[in-house]
Structure formats: structure tokens, C-alpha cells
Amino acid sequence: MYKTTHKKNRLLAILITSILWIFSNPASSSVIYDEAVSGDLMKYYPPNALSATLELQPGANTVLGHSSYIRSWIDSDPFFIVLNQGLVLKKVSYRVTDANYVDASQVRTLVSLMTDYYGYFLGENTIAYDWVDITTGNSIDLFLSALPTSESTVFAFAQQGFSRNSSTGGASWNYSIDFEVSEAPLEIPEGETLSLLISGFIALACVGRRRTGNSERSADKPRPRIQ
DSSP states (O other): OHHHHHHHHHHHHHHHHHHHHHHHOOOOEEEEEEHHHHOOSBOSOTTSOOBOEEEOOSEEEEEEEEEEEETTEEOOOOEEEEEOTTEEEEEEEEEEEEEEEESOSSOEEEEEEESSTTHHHHTOSEEEEEEEETTTTOEEESOOSOEEOSSOEEEEEEEEEEEOSOSSOEEEEEEEEEEEEEEOOOSSOHHHHHHHHHHHHHHHHHHHHHHHHHHHHHHHSOOOOOO
16 A cells, blocks of 8 residues: 555656646757857858858757947848747847947947848848947847747848947947747646646545545454454
8 A cells, every 4th residue: 555655646746847847848048159159140241142040949049249330331140040830939139248349439239130031131021120239238128029930930130230429430249149939838728727737636636545545444444254
């Protein structure tokens, strides 16, 4: 009887641990591209532009890069990101980690997420964009609304513009971009799923108690004596 009860308790503990892991779903974090290691995100320039294509995984996908603005030219670092079926792009965060600038203040760069790569060159098909102040090094969240996919989808990301309050000023800066990705939720509502699991645990516990009680009562009954 002890072995049976211990086995049930162990099974119940495993089930509870598994459910808690599923609902918590801790996100992993990894650097998927680093310009210091792999070179510039865009190898060539239009009309023969060749940009990196990065496949996103569940968790935080980090891109590390370096950009600069000199006179009228900006190193915009456009690249593709691939979001596979069943994944959701929840948030994009852009942060300036180090900056140097001359003859300028209020130095900003315009970062954009687009549904079409060539939309970067045409200024079209933009999902979200925002200005980032390079001088403060603050992090900005490009958008907070999730983008689920029913099939594999390709997006484009780029720094589309630069502004400063001096016609001769320039800047260079290091940046990090975090793409927060999760798996698409199950079709069954979370509250209903959790209720079903709790009901199952209660039923399992009741069955275990009932069997334990029956075994104890059977053990207490006097056995017939054999003459």
C-alpha cells in the first residue's frame, strides 16, 4: 500500500511540475547576429543590395550592430527577419549602447519595422516606427501589439532616417535590437484549460484517498481462523 501511494504522489508531483513549466514558459535569450563578428548586416547597396536573413526563435532574439551618419549618408543596416508558422512577434526593443557625435545635439535615428523589404527604399509598408534619441541611450519599444502568423512571414527592419540640429554634425553608435517571440497560444482558453486540469487533480486525489481508506478498513477486519 505504501508503494502504491508513493507512486501516485510522485506522478501527481510530475504532472504539477509539467503544468507549471508549460504555463510559465520561460523565454530563452540568444544573440542571432553580431556585426562585430559576422560583418555588416547589408553587404552591398542598391540595386545589388544583399542583406542578412535572420530566423527568429521563441524567446529574445538579439541583434548587435554599429551604425553611423556622415553628412547625408546613413548606415541603415536593413535586414530580413523570418517568423515561422505558429510563432508570435510580441515586441521589438531598440537600444543605443554607445554613441559618439560631433557638432550636433538632439541626434536621433528613425527605426522601422516593415512587411516588405523594398518598402524600406520606398518608405512604404511600415508596421511601426519611432525616433530614438542617440544622446540619451534610452531603450524604446517599437510596438507592443502581437503579430501572429498562420504561415512563415518575412519582415524587414531598418534605420530609415537621421536628424540633428546642425547641418555639419555626424554621429556613430552601437545598438542592440531585441525581437521578443513566443509560441502562439492554444485554441482552448487558458482559464478553461486550467479548470480542467485542477478538476483532474482533484478527481485523482479523491480516488487515491478512497482506495487508501478501503485498504485500511480491510486490514482492520479480523481474518477467519482456520481450524
